[in-house]
Amino acid sequence: MIGCEPFVNGVGALLSRIQEDGIANIRIFDDDARLLLEAMPDAVLGRVFILFSDPWPKKRHHKRRFINRATLDSLARTMKDGAQLRFASDHMGYVRWALGRLAAHPAFQWRARRARDWREPPADWVATRYQQKAQRQGRPAVYLEFLRLDRS
Numbered sequence: 001m002i003g004c005e006p007f008v009n010g011v012g013a014l015l016s017r018i019q020e021d022g023i024a025n026i027r028i029f030d031d032d033a034r035l036l037l038e039a040m041p042d043a044v045l046g047r048v049f050i051l052f053s054d055p056w057p058k059k060r061h062h063k064r065r066f067i068n069r070a071t072l073d074s075l076a077r078t079m080k081d082g083a084q085l086r087f088a089s090d091h092m093g094y095v096r097w098a099l100g101r102l103a104a105h106p107a108f109q110w111r112a113r114r115a116r117d118w119r120e121p122p123a124d125w126v127a128t129r130y131q132q133k134a135q136r137q138g139r140p141a142v143y144l145e146f147l148r149l150d151r152s
């Protein structure tokens, strides 16, 4: 697992947890995840988690959202065939934005079959710190799961 987070306090908290729990399979990239994606070879990622990425609610800031065509192209290149991409957010404007862009991208297919699939977390879900706070404040999350389609 590679955790990407440029916010130093977030990285500090993660380092403490890694040490406390004796976890040995995590690497940390403490910078913009897009830089890491650009440096990666093709078809190496088995799973991608984009969890509560900043929604940038003001229209003039939408261009800063992590989900955009350039990032999705980068993910499509670096993800293996059949790899899974999970996106979660408590901001419905950003959810609609992400769903529209992911569904329109030829490399990705939405896995949802019924409303429960986006309203409830997958069975193995681990709530993030931000998510727990949003839940306490009455903002439930939406869960989107996409498949990276085969290249052939």
Ligand SMILES: C[S@@+](CC[C@H](N)C(=O)[O-])C[C@H]1O[C@@H](n2cnc3c(N)ncnc32)[C@H](O)[C@@H]1O
Residues within 6 Å of the ligand: 004, 005, 006, 007, 010, 031, 032, 033, 034, 051, 052, 053, 054, 066, 128, 129, 130, 131
């Ligand atoms: C709302 S917080 C959620 C934090 C955490 N994922 C959680 O759910 O508890 C959004 C985080 O995304 C990080 N972030 C924003 N843009 C990023 C990028 N391009 N690459 C990596 N992390 C980014 C920010 O530093 C911020 O800590």
